[in-house]
Amino acid sequence: MNLRLRQEVAQHQETARRLERSQRRFLHAQKTEAIGLLAAGVAHHFNNFLTAIIGYGTMMLTRVPEAERERSHLGRILRAADRAAALNKQLLAFSRRLPSQPVPLNLRVLVRDFEKTLRQVTGDRVTLSTDLPRELPSARADAGQIEQLLLNLVANACEAMSGAGAITISTRAVSMPDPDANNGSIVLRDYVALSVRDDGPGMSPGVMERMFEPFFTTKRAGHGAGLGLSSCQAIAQQSGGWLACESEPGHGTEFTLYLPRVDAPAIEIARTDHPREAPHGSETILVVEEEPAVAEVVALLLRNLGYDVLVAEDEEDAGRAIATRGSRGIHLLVTDLKMPQTNGHDLIGRLALANPALKVLLTAGHAEPLPTGPAAAVPVDFLPKPFTWQTLARKVRNILESGVRNHGPPRNET
Incomplete structure (x- = not known):
């Protein structure tokens, strides 16, 4: 009888321990999810700020002579911004919203x-x-x-x-x-x-x-x-x-x-040394961006490269901008999917219906779902925030000169 009682007590104790471990894991998961949501929101705004800092900084760096002391100061600003971007990347990784383009790798x-x-x-x-x-x-x-x-x-x-x-x-x-x-x-x-x-x-x-x-x-x-x-x-x-x-x-x-x-052959990851000179162009580009600092720096960088740039804050503003040129006069749409007044996918779809030749460059600092509906047929490429003006210049030129449809924006695989 005592043996049976001891066995029952031991079973109850083991059950209690398992329940406690399960509760701890559940609470930890809830805490992690809450922190992840907060981290993702903070990281989104920080990426916008860093895009403006790095964009203006890299552009100014090319205009300051090597011997000038200000060039050293700009270099320190950009190094600090790079460290902040790396920390922001860890925040996005932790929140599982780091832009992701999974392919077979060796x-x-x-x-x-x-x-x-x-x-x-x-x-x-x-x-x-x-x-x-x-x-x-x-x-x-x-x-x-x-x-x-x-x-x-x-x-x-x-x-x-x-x-x-x-x-x-x-x-x-x-x-x-x-x-x-x-x-x-x-x-x-x-x-x-x-x-x-x-x-x-x-x-x-x-x-x-x-x-x-x-x-x-x-x-x-x-x-x-x-x-x-x-x-x-x-x-x-x-x-x-x-x-x-x-x-x-x-x-x-x-x-x-x-x-x-x-069971798929590994994709070779391209690693090329890009030239210092950024490629120029003359096409018309529509920039739709909710954050004024980002819109301003992207427009300035593109205009300095020779492009005709229209800027809009949301879909309604984009409609007014398009009315001045006609939808078929827009060669490239540069936009962030995350906008307060509209869904970026809907905006892409509506513009694509009016202009089948439209190409799209998505800028974001976190994972987004793939476009659906009319937007899914649009040639799309992706440029994660923050970015330098040289990276922006190469990406814009590549998508404008390419007729091959990209696989769309990185997505959250979870």
């Missing part, structure tokens, strides 16, 4: 091509090595997001080792139980794994329990926002995978990204 090639950038982060006192098997299946993900994840993990490893030690990046194909399998059944799935291992001090169980919490950091004040690992986890989840960690005090740390394998 992670071996991605790491090899990105290694030079990573070595700039590690410095001379950290040994960076790679273990990249030649034969590796493809994984579907956004190349820029995976590079951001790698950058965060390598930077974290360097800081954990106080700037001296060894980091190994490896890739491999693995078969593992699907963590999302129902009913406790074991279902093996094929994955591509990307690991970053360091020989630093490792983490305590207490730190590991909280490492993915937003804004949690073990760094001293002013040396990190505590978004690196939480944004890495969000990137992994947005890519359809997950991020695992193995660590022990005194024995280093290893983070591994698991991405589902896809």
